[in-house]
Amino acid sequence: MSERDPHIPPATDARRDDALIALFHDHYRPAARDALQRAAFTRQVMQRVPASRRWGWPSLVTAGTAACLALWLAYARAPLPATAGANGATLFALVEEETRPANDSEFLPDDYALLATDLDQ
């Protein structure tokens, strides 16, 4: 005896399935839409199309990426100015002067220099 394919229902089930599906067709469907409703639907979709094209997230992502790329090209890849060497040397001299040891009496007020002498003795 051959086994029945589980996907093919027996004859009685098939009849009942047809009746069940017919029930859904008769009682589970939306009210018919008239021409006005269909036209309104089309109008609404077409009105929203330009907005979706302008502000859709893919276009925002594309615009953002392009802006970031432009900034990177403008600043990160820009060549150093010609006076960079001179400016660098001036900056180095300033830093050296500012970080000179604090016990250098030449840079201290007189009374502080005296105090330093007393402490040394």
Added chain:
Amino acid sequence: MELIARMIDSAVVAVDPDTRFLAFVQSHQERAVRMAWRLLGGDAAAAEDVAQEAFLKAHRGLGDFRDDASLSTWFYRILVNEARSYRRWRGVRQRWTAIWQPDEPQFDPPAPTVEGDPILRRRLAAALERLPRGQREVFVLVHLEGFTLEQTAAQLGKALGTVKAHLHRALHHLRADLQDVDEVAAWRQTGAKR
């Protein structure tokens, strides 16, 4: 003459994507809204919203559309995904409403926007809602919307065997759930055929 007119039409369609899209909306909206209505348990306003969103997403994605797939299959796949997404959010909203406002009534589709017996419709809608998602979608697409098993498999991104199994289980569950109604309907159908 007819050939020339057809050539002009195809040239317009090829040149202007919006004209092509408009024709697509006009030819598919009836089925799209009806299918969304059935997938969303009979909520007419939600069905219109979901269908609109699906059309807009399709418009945005037209550039990515591969011509090897049928445009309508691709579109109905978007629609099914939109309906799923809407159902998920509706579920979340219902849970939050139940927690914070327990006296608020739960989702109940409005009766006047449907045809047929409203009491029977409620029973059918409830039985369909009780089905697992995959079974419900397959039942709606195959038996109510008339798509073939292959088209349904493509639209849902499932294997053909899975679609067949879902369909079999869906019918089994619905038969059990609507046993009394089903027997009367079968008896009536047999009587009508005699």
